[in-house]
Amino acid sequence: MIDDPRSPRTAGSRPPAGDPRSAIWRSLSELSDPKHFRELTRDEFLPGASELNRFNRRNFLKLMGASLALAGLPACTRQPLEKIVPYVRQPEELVPGRPLYFATAMTLGGFATGLIAESHEGHPTKLEGNPGHPASLGATNVFHQAALLDLYDPDRSKAVLKDGRPDTWENFVAALNGIVRPTGKGRGLRLLTETVTSPTLYSQVQKLRERFPGLTWHRFEPIGRDNVREGAKLAFGEIVETRFHFDKTSVVVSLDSDFLYSHPDSVRYARDFSARRRARPAQTEMNRLYIVESAPTITGANADHRLPVRHADIEPFARALAIGIGAISDPALRLPPPVFEKWITTLKDDLLSCRGRSIIIAGDNQPPVVHAIAHHLNHFLGNVGNTVEFIAPAEPEPVDQLASLRQLADALQNGDVETLVILGGNPAFTAPAEMRFADSLKHAKFTAHLSPDVNETSARCDWHVPQNHFLESWSDARAFDGTVSVIQPLILPLYQGRSAHELLDALFAAPGRTDYDIVRDHWNSQNPGADFESRWRQALHDGFIADTASPPKKVGLRSSGIPASHGDPAGLEITFRPDPTLLDGRFANNGWLQELPKPIVQLVWDNAAYVSPALARQKDLANGDVIELSLDQRHIRVPVWITPGQPDDSVALHFGYGRQHVGQVGRNTGTDVYPFRTSATFWTAHGVALKKTGGNHHLVTRQAQQVIDSDERQILREGTFEQFQRRPDFVRRDSESPVETLFNPPGSPGDGYRWGMAIDLTACIGCAACTLACQAENNIPTVGKDQVAAGRIMHWIRVDAYFRGTPENPAVTHQPVPCMHCEQAPCEVVCPVAATMHDQEGLNVQVYNRCVGTRYCSNNCPYKVRRFNFFDYADYTTPGFKPMRNPNVTVRWRGVMEKCTYCIQRISAARITAEEQDRRIRDGELRTACQQVCPTEAIVFGDLNDPDSRVTRLKAHPLNYLMLGQLNTRPRTTYLAKLRNPNPGLT
C-alpha cells in the first residue's frame, strides 16, 4: 500500500528520469516510478487513510446516521465526580503538581548510562539523560526513552511461577535452599547471568563462591563483545577496553563499527563526534569519517565516505590498509578487491597527515583479528594516548561468553547441572542454535529464571521469579568508562518482583535483606568511615560515584603480530545483527520501539533480510518476498527488504523478532532468525543458499509516508565543508529575499517571547531519540502495524531519510521534521472552528476541545506534520498506563487533530516560574523534549526576541535555511544545511 512492493524490482535496472546523482529520493519505488510516488505525496495521509476499513464515508454515514445523532447526547451529561485523595502524611520535599527529579541509571549490555527520572506524585513519567554522567552528558538513546513503557507494561510478569502456576517468593526461597543447601559445597550449582558490571552483584557472586565452592558462573549476551576482548588479547595479550576520544579526532576510519548508535558508549561518542563536525563561521577544520561496512547503519549514513563490502572483505581491507600504512607486515596477503586500492591510498595519505588525531575503530561483529589490526594501526599512527586510551574493562573477570555458555550447555546435556539459576536474559531464545539450550534446560534438576517477563526461558524453567524494573529496585553498575553509577528506584515494585541482589541473597543463611540494604552495605563495607552517609547521599544525588572512572592503562603490543588470513570465503554471505530497535528481543513487547521506524529502511513492527538491489534483481525479489536461506541443514524463511546501500552478495539478518512467549504487543511480529544462528555463524556465515519461496509477507515502512512534494532545494540543502569555507552562505539563493507585503508581517518582535527552533542537519545523526522522547513527553499513542500501513502513524517529530546517488551506495541524510510553527500558518486559515490558531508567542497551537476533526488543516499543511486520531488510539482503559502519562499534557481522544506543540507544557511551566520571580525565562532554562534528548545537540530551541540566545545566533548562521520557504509560511523551525567533508581524492 505504501511502498508498492512490486515496483522496486525494476529499481536500478531502469534509471529514473534525470541524473540520479543530483536528485534526492525517499525510497526505491520513487526511483523506479516517480509518477506513482508523486501521487502518493499529494495528501497528508495516504490514499484510503481517511476511510474506515471496508467502509467509505458515504456508507458510514448511511448506516450510522441515527447512531451519530444519538451519540451526540452523551456529550450533554455532567462531568463525573472526581476525588481528591490527599496524603495521610505528606512527604516533606513533595509539592503536589510539581515533579521531583531523581538520578538513576539504566544498563544495556551491562553498561550503565546515567539518567534523571521525572516523578509526578510518586510515578516516574519521563527519563532524561544525566548531564553529569560520562556516558550520557544529558542525552540518551531510544532504549532509555522506551524503558519507561516497560515499567508500566501490563504484560509484565506479576507473580512467582512454579511450573507456570502462581506461587510465592517464600516457597521459592525454601525450594531453592532445599536443593542447594544439602549439597554442602554447592555441587552442580550453576549461575547464568548477562554481562555483570555491578560491583555489588559481583561481590555477592564472590561471597556465593566462598559459600559454595562448587558454583560455576556463566555469562552470556547474544549481542556479545567477545570479539573485542579477543582482539585485545591478540594485540596486547590481555583484555583491555578501548576508549575513544572523538572530540580530539580529525579522521575516523570505521571498520564496520556502528559507534554512533550501537556501541555501549554511543551516546557519548555521538556528542564527541559531532563536536568536531558542527559548522561554525571561520572554522578551519571538520572531522572526516570513512566507513567500510557490511550493512547500512546510522554511522554509515553519517560517513563522508562509505564503502559497502561483504563482512568477510573487511578483514582484507583492514589488513591491506595496515600494510599500506606500514603498521603491520604480512607477506601472505590476500589481495583485496581493486575497489579498495583507491581507498587505501587515499586513507593512507589522510591518516598519515593526521598522526595522533585519528581513530581506527572496529565493529563488535568483526573477528578479533580486525580489532587487533585496528589496535596496531592506532599504535602506529600515534593515536594511543591522544585519541585512544586503554582501560580495564568495566566487567570484572571478563570471559569468552560464547565458550561460557557452551560449557553450560554441555554440562546440562551431560547431566552435571543440578541447580541452574538464570538472572535475566533469555538464553532459551537467544543461545546459538546448535547448543539446543532450550531443550537442555530440562536436564537440570532445578531451574529458576529471574526475568521481567515470562519469556521463552521462563517457560522452560521450573521456577520463574519476576524481576523488578530498574526504576523499582536498587542496584549499581559501571559505565563504559568504569564510572560507578547508582541505580535508584523511583517507585515501589508494582508487582511481586525481586531484584537479582535479593535472589542471590536468598542463598545465604539469613536472607531477607532488601536490595537497598544489600547495595548500601556493599558500599559501606568498601568505604567505611564516619562520612559514609554524606558520601552515599552525594552519590545518590549525583547518580554516580565521582572519580571512579577507570584510569588509563599502559599496554604494549605483542611482538607476535597479526595471524595470517584464512583465505577468501566463497558464496553468498549472511550477517547477523541485533535488531536496531528491539536489540536481542528484550524490547519485543515495547510498542514505542516496535513502531519506531528502523534506521535507513524505516520498517516498523517487523524485521527483514536486507538484500541489495542487484541481488534482488538477480533473484527476482521484491519487497516482502519470503526467501528460504539454507546452510548446513538449517533453513529459515524470512521476508526480504531491498535496501539501498546493502553490499551485494551479503544479506543482513536481524535477530530479536519472532518471540513466542511474549506479551500481546510483540506477539506475531517479525521472524525469528536465531534458529539459523550458531556459534560458528555467530556474526556471519558464507555459502548460504538463497531460494525464493513464492510467499510474501506484508512489510510496512514509513519511508514513503508524509512525503513533501517539492523540489529538492526547498526541502534539503546539503554541501561540502569546502563549499562552506569558500562561501559560508552558499546554501542561500539571491532570490530568497523576504516576500514584500503591505501588511505588517506577523510575529514581529515585541516585548514577549518569540519561540523558534533551529535544527542542525550536520549534527543530526538520525538516531530518532527525539521521536521517542517526544512520544514519552507528549503522551503520544502507538497505532499498530496495520494503522501505520494506512498512514496513521502518530509521531510528532519524524526523522526523514533522504537518499542521494545510486541505490547501490547512496548518501543518506536525516532530517527531523516537527511542526514548523509557521508565522503564516496555512492550517489556521482553513479551520472552520478556529481550533488551530496562533498565540502571542508565535506558537501554532492546537485546541483539542475545539477540534471537530475536519482534517482541513492537515490537508493544507505543506510539511505534513499533523496527526489525526482516527481511532481511540490513546488507551483509556488499561489502568496501568494512567500513571505513566505526563499529567501536564492532554490525552487526546478520537477525532481530534494533534501535532508538535514545541512542548508547550514546558514553556508554560518555565513561564510561570519566571513570572512568579518577575523575570524572563533564561536561555537554556527551557528545553523541548527532543532538544533535551538529542545526543548531538542538533536541536536548539529558544526565544528569538533574545538577541543572545543560542537559537537566535543559529538563525543568523549562514547555513540557516527555511524548508519550503517559497510558500511564505515563515516557519519558526528552520534548518542548518548538512555539510559533509569528503576527501577530494575519493570523489
Added chain:
Amino acid sequence: MAQLFRRRSNSIARTSLVAIVAFFGASAWVLHAVYWSPWTTRQDNPLPQPVPFSHKHHVRGLGLDCRLCHTTVETSAFAGMPSTETCMTCHSQVWKDAPLLAPVRDSFAANAPLRWNRVHDTPDFVFFNHGIHVAKGIGCASCHGEIDQMPLTRQSHSLYMKWCLDCHRQPERFIRPRDQVFSSDYEPTNQASLGKQLVADYHVRTAQITDCSMCHR
C-alpha cells in the same frame, strides 16, 4: 371537486408554524437553561464529604489562613489538600473524640487517605495553575467566592470558560494587591484606578492571557 383542505386547515397550518418556532425556541431555551443550571455546573451545590468540613468555622470563626492547609497554593498548579496529619495537628487535642471526626482519626490510624469529593473541577483539557494567579494578585475569593461564609464548601461560579474569560479579558476588574490575596474581607474602594495600576505593576500580559494556549495544551 371537494376542497382538499377544510377551512380549519388554515388555522392548523398557522398554529403549526408558530408551534414549530415555539418548539425549537423552547428546546433551545431548555437546553440553555439546563446547560447553565446549577444541576450541570454544580454551582452552589454542596457535595457530600467524608467529614462535613466547615470553612466558615475554620476561616471566619478561628481566623486560620488559607495557606495553613492549602500549602502549595503559591508554588504549584495544585493548591494542595491538607494531609490527615495536618488535621490531626489540632484535632489530636481539640475535639479529639468528636464522632464527626472519626473518619479523620481512622485515616490517621489506618494510614488510609481521606477521599474528598472534588468541588472545583475543571475539565481534563484545562490546565489551571494556582501559583501564577496568586502571584499576579488574584484573590482566593475571586474564584472561590465567600468561602469563609460556607459551612459546607460549594462552588460559587459556573467554572465555564465564559466565566474564566470574564476575568482574563478584564483582569483589572478583579486584581488586588498581593497582600490582600488571602483576605476574605477585602473591599476595594477604587478598583477602577487601582486595578489598572496593579495590572501594570504586576506585569499582567493582558493580550496574552486570552490565548488558547494559556489554559489548553
